[in-house]
Amino acid sequence: MPARVFSLFVLLFLAGCGAEPPPNLIIVHVDDLGWTDLHSFGSEYYETPHIDRLAAQGMRFTNAYAAAAICSPSRAALLTGRYPARLGITDWIRASFQHGAWAPGMPLEAYVATDERRLRTPRNQPYLPHEEVTLAELLKPHGYATAHVGKWHLGPEGWWPPSQGFDVNIGGCDFGQPPSYFDPYANDRVAGIPTLPPREEGEYLTDREADEAVTFIRTHGDGPFFLYYAPYAVHTPIQAEPEVEARYQAKPPTNHDNAAYAAMIESVDDAVGPILLTLEEEGLAERTLVLFTSDNGGLEPITDNAPLRAGKGAPYEGGIRVPLIAWWPGVIEAGGVSDVPVSGIDYLPTLAEAVGVPVEQVVDGQSFWPVLTGQGTPERTALFWHFPHYRYDQVGPYSIVRSGDWKLIRYYDPEPYGVSRLELFNLAEDPGEQMNRAEAEPAVAQELENLLDAWIERVGARLPEPHPDPAGH
Structure with missing residues (x-):
């Protein structure tokens, strides 16, 4: 059965049952997580039991790529299905406090030059244009409730998640990293995350994000919903809960040996755990597709991407190859492993095909839904x-x-x-x-x-x- 027909069959079957809404969608888009930064992807130092369970019950991709080696272009590509070069977002977008403020009328076609460089470089697009159709905007007309939780990093105020199709925005602003991982999430330079009000002094940021994600799922369990959970972790500053960090300090090091970073990875795993548990408790697991991935390779020397070369920002595999896990009990066969090359530009067409929503705008990505359902491998030149x-x-x-x-x-x-x-x-x-x-x-x-x-x-x-x-x- 062709994959598109299969996805439509799933929707028709659910509709015929009279009570079930269309499938729910969750993307967990971790920041700076390297290709081998999970136990299920080879690490003997980092502990990720909940994510490993996701991999064991779903499909793991060994040739998955971010659409860029850095954050903003990668995120823009995932949300639109279009190459960063087409969008004009080819570098990370500076926040206002980093003197990245932009004003209407500023010439985006201009070039940037410094005396010590041989080349002038194109000015980076400082926001995701409103005319671009995001996955949230694609899904909303079909009855989906939409939420963004965590890092956004796609432009100044006015270009935050509510302007791009998200009903709920918790933590999304122009920041590329949190001022601090501990409530009130402030430092000497920045007073906090403007879209995440403090609630309990000292609360760890990833724990707060997970709680907000779980609340959204419980509130919208009658569905359908789309949750884009983009934790600020494991981006710098490298700050961990002391008791978790101490446990890793007592472990024998491997090529991975940064205890604070390991504790931050564990915090992401601890966020995935309650999300999965909530899906199961609410009876949503078998009608929810979850994709887990990273926005670029791991930052060296904080982590080690071996056997891949280099890390975040670099054109080598350590900069662009990322973990990818797809999970949908009863639809995606458990324990699957695919070496098919896929990219961040492929997520929008894949999820759209999975839930039977047509894509009318021009996208660069290709759906890998046939791979997930065992229906074949899409042809791709490059x-x-x-x-x-x-x-x-x-x-x-x-x-x-x-x-x-x-x-x-x-x-x-x-x-x-x-x-x-x-x-x-x-x-x-x-x-x-x-x-x-x-x-x-x-x-x-x-x-x-x-x-x-x-x-x-x-x-x-x-x-x-x-x-x-x-x-x-």
């Missing part, structure tokens, strides 16, 4: 990434294409970073990206570069351009 900026002194502008087992990275200013203009890797043979095959396989490199050029033109990706007078060059 996946793409685009970062036309400088990230501190760590990496310069780059674009990426993955096609099959081959991955090409093209740097636009390679010399200061000691890299080649083109890096070509066979991920099946070299998942750690240690052997650049660009010179040995020039035909493959050229084929992938052609794919990349065509994609850049198709989505209107903006490229860096030469600085007219860079200092010292």
Whole structure:
């Protein structure tokens, strides 16, 4: 049975029963969680029993990717199904307190230049445009109650979740990280999270988020509902509950050895636990699809993404490959493992197909609903990434294409970073990206570069351009 017909069959069956609303949807979108930062994805140090249960009862993806190696573009892509380059959000968006304030009339087509850089880079879009259709906006006309809990990071006030289809917004603002993980969530610079009023001094942020998520589920159990839970954890500042951190300090280290970070991961696991328990207690588990993932790779050296190379912000697998688990008891077969490459741009079309909601806007993603239901593997030529900026002194502008087992990275200013203009890797043979095959396989490199050029033109990706007078060059 074709997957689309299967999803419609599920809806018709539920409707025929007379009492059941359409399926509920939950996305757990963790911040900065690395590919191996879960026990079910290989860690022997981090403890994640609830998330591991999610994996054991659902399907685990070993080739899942964030749509960007950093947060804001990844989140925008997940919510819209469109590449960050098409949206114009290709870097993280600065909050107002980080001097990221934007005013109408500011030229978004402008370029940014500094004397020490060889290239001028495109100005980053400072918000998710209202005309973009988010998953929440797609679902609301079909009777879905919608809630955002946690980190938003997609623009200043006026572009927060309520303007993008969410009925409930708890914690979502322009912040990319919390001032503090302890109530009242303030520090010397910022007085707190404007959309999360303090309620109990010292309460840990992830615990508060989990409680709010559970309250939403219980309140809207007659459904259908869409919950986008995006915990601020495990982003910096690295702050943990002392008693949990102490337990990890007593554990033998592996390649993972940061006790405070481990405790933060456990706090996310402790948030997933009551969400699953609530679904079961309310009789909602068998009509709720849950996706669990991360917005980019783990931040090194806080964590270690081995065997993958590098981490957050980098074009290597450690920067963009993320854990992904899909869970829907009775629909997704338990214990499944898929090596099909999927991306954050695929979530909107996948969830829309799962619940039988048509997608009328142009999206870049492809539904992997057939993979979840054992109906087949979607055909895909390639996946793409685009970062036309400088990230501190760590990496310069780059674009990426993955096609099959081959991955090409093209740097636009390679010399200061000691890299080649083109890096070509066979991920099946070299998942750690240690052997650049660009010179040995020039035909493959050229084929992938052609794919990349065509994609850049198709989505209107903006490229860096030469600085007219860079200092010292």
